[in-house]
Amino acid sequence: MINVLLITFTISLLYLAIANRLLTYIKIIAFQGIILFGVAFIELIEISVINLIFILLETIVFKTVAVPLFLKYVIEKNHITREAEPYVPNFVSLIVVTFIIIITFLLANTIADVHLKKIYFVVALSALFSGLYIITTRKKIITHVMGYLVIENGVFILSLAVGNEMPMLVNLGILLDIFVSVFLLGIFVNKVGDVLKDVNVDQLRSLKD
Amino acid sequence: MVVYYLVTALIISLLLFFNRNKLVNNILVSAFLVLQWFFTIYEYNHINITELGFFKPDALAILLLFTLSIIAIPAFFHNYSYIHKDEDNPKVRAIYYAAMVVLVTAVGAAYLSCHIAVTWIFVELTTLSASALIFHRRNTGSLEATWKYIFVCSISITFVFIGILFLSIALQQAGSTDLSFESLLAKAPMLNIFWLRLAFIFIFTGFTAKLGLVPMYTAGIDAKDKAPSPAAALISSVLMNVGFVGIFRFYEVITHTSILPWANHIIIISAFLSVFIATVYMLKMKNIKRMLAYSSIEHMGIAMLGIAAGGIGYYAAVLHIIFHSFVKSALFFQIGQVYSIYSSKSIYYVGNYFKYNLLGAMVLLLAFICVSAIPPSGLFVSEFMIFIAMFEANYLFVLIPLLILITTIIWAFGKNMFKLLFSPPVGFDEAAIEKVNPVESWSQLMLLGLVIYLGLNPPAQFVFLIQEAVKNFGG
Numbered sequence: 001m002i003n004v005l006l007i008t009f010t011i012s013l014l015y016l017a018i019a020n021r022l023l024t025y026i027k028i029i030a031f032q033g034i035i036l037f038g039v040a041f042i043e044l045i046e047i048s049v050i051n052l053i054f055i056l057l058e059t060i061v062f063k064t065v066a067v068p069l070f071l072k073y074v075i076e077k078n079h080i081t082r083e084a085e086p087y088v089p090n091f092v093s094l095i096v097v098t099f100i101i102i103i104t105f106l107l108a109n110t111i112a113d114v115h116l117k118k119i120y121f122v123v124a125l126s127a128l129f130s131g132l133y134i135i136t137t138r139k140k141i142i143t144h145v146m147g148y149l150v151i152e153n154g155v156f157i158l159s160l161a162v163g164n165e166m167p168m169l170v171n172l173g174i175l176l177d178i179f180v181s182v183f184l185l186g187i188f189v190n191k192v193g194d195v196l197k198d199v200n201v202d203q204l205r206s207l208k209d
Numbered sequence: 210m211v212v213y214y215l216v217t218a219l220i221i222s223l224l225l226f227f228n229r230n231k232l233v234n235n236i237l238v239s240a241f242l243v244l245q246w247f248f249t250i251y252e253y254n255h256i257n258i259t260e261l262g263f264f265k266p267d268a269l270a271i272l273l274l275f276t277l278s279i280i281a282i283p284a285f286f287h288n289y290s291y292i293h294k295d296e297d298n299p300k301v302r303a304i305y306y307a308a309m310v311v312l313v314t315a316v317g318a319a320y321l322s323c324h325i326a327v328t329w330i331f332v333e334l335t336t337l338s339a340s341a342l343i344f345h346r347r348n349t350g351s352l353e354a355t356w357k358y359i360f361v362c363s364i365s366i367t368f369v370f371i372g373i374l375f376l377s378i379a380l381q382q383a384g385s386t387d388l389s390f391e392s393l394l395a396k397a398p399m400l401n402i403f404w405l406r407l408a409f410i411f412i413f414t415g416f417t418a419k420l421g422l423v424p425m426y427t428a429g430i431d432a433k434d435k436a437p438s439p440a441a442a443l444i445s446s447v448l449m450n451v452g453f454v455g456i457f458r459f460y461e462v463i464t465h466t467s468i469l470p471w472a473n474h475i476i477i478i479s480a481f482l483s484v485f486i487a488t489v490y491m492l493k494m495k496n497i498k499r500m501l502a503y504s505s506i507e508h509m510g511i512a513m514l515g516i517a518a519g520g521i522g523y524y525a526a527v528l529h530i531i532f533h534s535f536v537k538s539a540l541f542f543q544i545g546q547v548y549s550i551y552s553s554k555s556i557y558y559v560g561n562y563f564k565y566n567l568l569g570a571m572v573l574l575l576a577f578i579c580v581s582a583i584p585p586s587g588l589f590v591s592e593f594m595i596f597i598a599m600f601e602a603n604y605l606f607v608l609i610p611l612l613i614l615i616t617t618i619i620w621a622f623g624k625n626m627f628k629l630l631f632s633p634p635v636g637f638d639e640a641a642i643e644k645v646n647p648v649e650s651w652s653q654l655m656l657l658g659l660v661i662y663l664g665l666n667p668p669a670q671f672v673f674l675i676q677e678a679v680k681n682f683g684g
Contacts, residue, residue, distance in 0.1 A: 111403065128371070132364075141356070148363060155367055155374075162377050166386050169377055172326055176370055179333055180363045 002042050006123045006157070009035045010101060013130045016150065017093040021082045022075055025146045026068045032153050033064030040170075043160050047167045058174045059156075067149065067181055075142060085139040093137065100129045120161035127154025152177055210255070211264045211321065214248045218314040226307035229299040234306060238285050241310050245317070249278045252321070263389075265323035268677035269527065273320045273454065276531050277447045279659070280538045281313050283652035287439040287542050290649055301345065305437075308341035312443060319451045324389045325376070328455055329369055332419065335448055336362040342440035343432050354435035361428035365418035369455070372411030379404035390458050394681065397465035405463070409472055412459050413479070420452030421445075421509045423482040433502040434554075438545025441498065445505045445541060446534035453512070453530050460516060465683040476517040481607055483510035488614045491621040495556045497547070500625060501540055504580060507618055508533045508588075514604075514611065515595035522598030523679035529591035535660045536579045536588065539653040543572050546649060550642050551634065556625050560634035565642055568650040570630055575657050577626045581619045587664020 009032060016028050037059040044052055074080075086093060104125040108118045131151035135144050152173075159173040221241045228234055252266040252274060259265040266274070288309065312335060319331035336359065344355040377388060383399040385392055393400075418425035429449075433441045463472045487507035494500040508529065515526035544554075546569055551559045563570040579586040592615075599608045663671060 144360065148360070148367075151364070151367055155371055158371060158374050162374060162381065165381055166377055166388075168326065169374060172329070172373075173370065175330070176333070176367065179337070180366075 002039055003119060005035050005038045005042075006119050009039075009153075009157070010123055010126055013101070013126060013150070014094065014097055016130065016134065017097040018090040020084060020090065022080065022084055022140075022142065022146075023072075023082060025084065025143065026071050029071075029146060029149050029153075030064050030068040032150070033059055033062075033068075036063060036153060036156055039157065040160060040163075044163050044167070044170070046164055051167050051171070055170055055174065058177065062177065062181075063153070070181075071142065071146070080140065080142055084143055087137050087139060093133070096133055097126075097130050100133065101126045104129070117161055120157055124154045124158035124161070127151065127157065130154075149181070152180070210248065210251055211260045211318070214244065215314065215318060217244055218310060222307045222310040222314070225310060226303050228303060234302070235289070238288075238306060238310075241313075242282055242285060245278050245281055245313065248317070249274050259323065263324045263327045264318070264321045266321055267323070268674045269454065269457065270320040272527065272531060272671075272674050272678060273447070273450050274317055276450070276534050277313065277317055277320070280443065280447055280534060280656070283542060283656065284313075284439045284443050284538070285309070286652060287442075287545060287649070288437075290646075291437055291439055291545060301347070304341055305345050305440075308338045309440065309443070312338035312342065312440075312448070316443075316447050316451055320454055323391065325373055325393070325459070326388055328458070329366070329373060332369070332416075332451060332455065333366055335419070335451060336366065339432065339436075339440075339444055339448060342444070343436045345437050345440070346435065351435045354431040358428045358432040361425060362418050365415040365425050367415070368411045369415030372408045372413075372415060375404045375408040375411065379408065390462065393459075393462045394465065397462045400466060402466070402468055405466060406468055406471065409459070409463060409468070410475070413456060413475065416452045416455040417479065418452070419448060420456060420513075421449050421483070421506045422479050422513060423486060424479070426483060426486075426506050430499060430502045430506075433505070433541075434496065434498045438498075438541050438548065441502075442538035442541035445502060446538040449505060449509060450530055450534060453509070456513075457516070461681050469683075473517040473519075476513050477604070477607060480510040480513035480517065481611065483507070483513075484611060484614050484618075488617050488621070491618055494621070494625070496554045497556060497559070497625065497629065498541075498544055498554050500622065501537065501544065504618070504622060505533070505537055507615070508537075508580075511592060511595055511611075511615075514607070515591075515598055518595065518598035518602040518604055519682070520598045520601055521594050522602070523682050524675055525591045525594035525598060527675050527678055529588065529595065532587040532591055532660050532664065533580075535656045536576060536586070539572065539656040540576045540580060543569055543576065543650065543653050546645055547573075547629070550645065551637065556628055557635050558637065559629050560632045560637070562630050565639075566645045566650075568647045568654075569645060572650050572653045572657070573626065573630060576653070577623065579657055579660055581622060582615075583619075585661050585665055587660040587662075590664045 012028050012032055016025065019025055019028065037056060040055050040059055044055060104122050108122045111118065128151050131147045131154065134147035134150065138144065138147065155176070156173050159170045163170040218241065221237055225234065225237050228237065253271050256266055256268070256271055288306070315331045315334035315338060319328055319335065322328045322331060340355050340359050343358055344351055373388070379400040380386065380388065380393070380396060382401050383396045385396055414424065417423070418428055421429045429444070433445045436444055460472065463469055483506050487503045487510065490503045491500055494503065512526040512529040515522035515529060546566065547559060547562060548554060550565055553559060562573065579588060582588040582592045596608060
């Protein structure tokens with residue numbers, strides 16, 4: 001069951017590479033939240049109940065509902081156009097993300113380690129590098145935030161791999177989620193909209209050497 | 210004591226945040242400084258006693274805590290002249306002071322923490338508070354700097370977290386789940402090499418955002434340029450030391466494993482590239498504040514080369530970052546006054562500073578001598594020791610290009626600094642300038658004097674603390 005969920009998560013990364021509208025991105029991120037809920041539920045069933053409830057609430061309430069709704073609100077409030085505006089064609093993005101997945105898969109297969117669940121490693125690293133790729137190839141600031149959220153989802157999966165022995169690390173990952181999403185990106189994306197008319201990376205390019 | 214300190218600092222910060230009265234503001238800031246010094250001296254008297262299981266004032270933490278407390282006083286003092294001159298609105302001022310208190314507290318706690326996850330939490334907190342300081346001006350430039358700072362720091366903090374996860378995999382295989390530095394040190398020889406390498410790459414890359422090395426140095430440059438000068442002084446001195454502490458403590462673990470030569474190569478590549486990039490940008494730099502920021506990159510590169518060289522280099526690196534903190538904060542405090550005279554940071558529109566502010570010009574001249582590591586500067590001592598360490602470690606092929614680059618940096622730095630001091634500026638109206646109170650330069654003179662004194666004649670206790678800080682290195 002976990003394998004099915006994690007593979008679905010990887011497929012969602014491919015879909016992210018060819019998605020054209022911002023709304024699709026938001027839906028994918030919400031969908032990933034649901035998958036993480038399932039993975040966390042199956043994987044962490046052994047840890048203490050209160051901690052488990054906390055983690056599950058975070059995935060379902062925060063990752064699946066609150067953050068996507070907030071992103072939607074930011075887009076509407078700042079009148080951001082609905083296109084993702086990538087610098088490269090979607091076809092190229094699809095190829096690149098596929099290669100990322102293949103390379104992490106090959107890398108994971110070189111590890112001779114009985115302790116590790118390799119699929120976590122593959123999915124987490126794929127999400128990490130796909131997120132970085134999305135950040136570097138999309139024009140809008142809001143897509144940068146979304147790329148970052150994908151990275152965070154990857155990190156969450158990786159923390160689940162060690163979650164049973166060290167639940168503290170999963171909690172730390174959640175702290176990272178909440179801290180970055182709410183305090184920094186949330187408040188700040190609003191501020192960007194207040195100062196600048198159209199939220200585009202091009203406007204944040206005057207500081208350079 | 211750590212609990213009381215953190216709680217009291219938090220309360221002071223909250224009060225500052227809600228307070229709109231100038232007098233109350235000053236009282237609260239003074240109270241915080243008293244608390245900060247009380248806490249520093251308390252920890253000094255309780256060295257190596259673990260508190261709460263997560264905080265341990267070891268020698269390195271004590272040294273950096275003293276550095277922090279010393280720099281915090283002039284930083285808050287210069288805030289006073291900086292903010293009140295500008296007639297900022299009370300709400301903006303309240304946020305600024307509250308954020309600075311949080312920043313100083315978080316930096317102090319990050320030094321003290323002896324658990325890698327706790328260090329990580331406080332590094333996150335420094336990002337939050339520093340970005341509030343950078344955003345102080347609330348214009349497009351500061352917005353861009355803040356956005357870049359937040360984004361790059363968030364990504365690097367995620368990298369550090371991934372590194373911690375890999376480290377925990379390695380640690381579990383060695384039969385432990387305790388991520389404190391002591392336990393890591395004890396288990397170091399048993400850690401799985403593969404996971405340790407991955408952990409080192411990610412943790413090192415993550416902390417370079419704070420330390421200011423290639424590849425994540427970019428965020429810090431814009432931040433130091435756009436932050437108000439007192440805040441920039443903190444960001445380019447004590448906050449960089451936070452990154453240093455993070456890498457230093459993890460590297461201490463690495464020295465007891467077989468991947469030490471590999472890790473040294475990573476550090477040397479990153480540090481040398483940092484010095485190289487600093488040289489290239491300083492040669493064409495026209496903005497004085499950015500030039501100072503790149504100079505910080507250079508010095509951190511030199512310090513990390515000392516770490517990689519080993520031997521006496523460990524000692525010299527700690528010495529170097531302490532001296533660098535004093536000199537660089539003094540320079541930023543003084544540049545704040547330069548900016549208030551010329552209202553420009555561009556090298557074209559400043560100049561003849563000797564004519565307008567004699568004492569300030571003396572400070573800049575002395576600071577230039579200190580930051581270029583020309584005797585009698587303390588940085589000369591530490592840099593010289595780092596060169597010796599690199600020579601002994603047979604890193605001649607790095608040392609020779611490094612010396613050429615540093616010479617170029619001195620030329621580039623000096624060119625701009627002497628332009629600022631002696632050549633007349635373009636189209637500058639003398640009539641409008643106001644008299645600068647010489648009192649505002651005293652703190653800089655004291656900081657620079659401290660660097661010279663500690664370099665020429667280090668007290669026995671100071672030397673002992675640094676030796677204590679580096680005694681756990683193996684390899």
